[in-house]
Amino acid sequence: MAVKEIMLAGSRVLRKKAKKVTNPKTEEELVRDLNDTLTDFRKKEGLGRGIAAPQIGISKRALYIITKEFTGEMINPKITKHSKETSLWWDSCFSYKAAVFAKVRRWNEVEVEYCDIHSKRKTLQATGALSELLQHEIDHLDGILFMDRKVEEGEWLIMREEWERRGQPGEIL
Numbered sequence: 001m002a003v004k005e006i007m008l009a010g011s012r013v014l015r016k017k018a019k020k021v022t023n024p025k026t027e028e029e030l031v032r033d034l035n036d037t038l039t040d041f042r043k044k045e046g047l048g049r050g051i052a053a054p055q056i057g058i059s060k061r062a063l064y065i066i067t068k069e070f071t072g073e074m075i076n077p078k079i080t081k082h083s084k085e086t087s088l089w090w091d092s093c094f095s096y097k098a099a100v101f102a103k104v105r106r107w108n109e110v111e112v113e114y115c116d117i118h119s120k121r122k123t124l125q126a127t128g129a130l131s132e133l134l135q136h137e138i139d140h141l142d143g144i145l146f147m148d149r150k151v152e153e154g155e156w157l158i159m160r161e162e163w164e165r166r167g168q169p170g171e172i173l
Helices: 028-045 128-141 160-165
Strands: 050-052 062-066 071-082 086-091 100-107 109-115 121-127 157-159
Touching (some): 028 062, 028 071, 050 128, 071 128, 109 128, 121 128
16 A cells, blocks of 8 residues: 655645646556555545546646545546536635635536546546535646635635534535
8 A cells, every 4th residue: 555645735736737648558557556545544534436637746647536526546537527606615626625615606517528447438427526526636636725716705614523513514504
């Protein structure tokens, strides 16, 4: 198991646009490291659905997701379509130790093109929480953090303990 250190807000690698992966077949170790680090964080913290390579100090366009709707790697993911409609979500990040949640605006639906580890091109249609997650992780590949997307209207920032007390709300209605 190769659990990597998670880069924290302020780390320069989190603000760089990640480099395109030229041969996904050579990234098996990176994909394993992303999976292992995400799995470890989930065990320790009780939450976490995705991680991007810059979060473990690797400036490459790769991420790993674990959800009911999709589990696996995405190499060179790109949002190719999105809905006009948006929603507000409570979002957090490993690079902030998942200590705070900020209100962010995300598209309700996205279409993402990516490659798997075998260089097979794929497309994923995502709605709701998976759409929000993919936007968050792809932002990481572009050097954007969730706090850059915060919507400062009304209550826009809460501590994790308050988020948990409220029943771990996702979308803000």
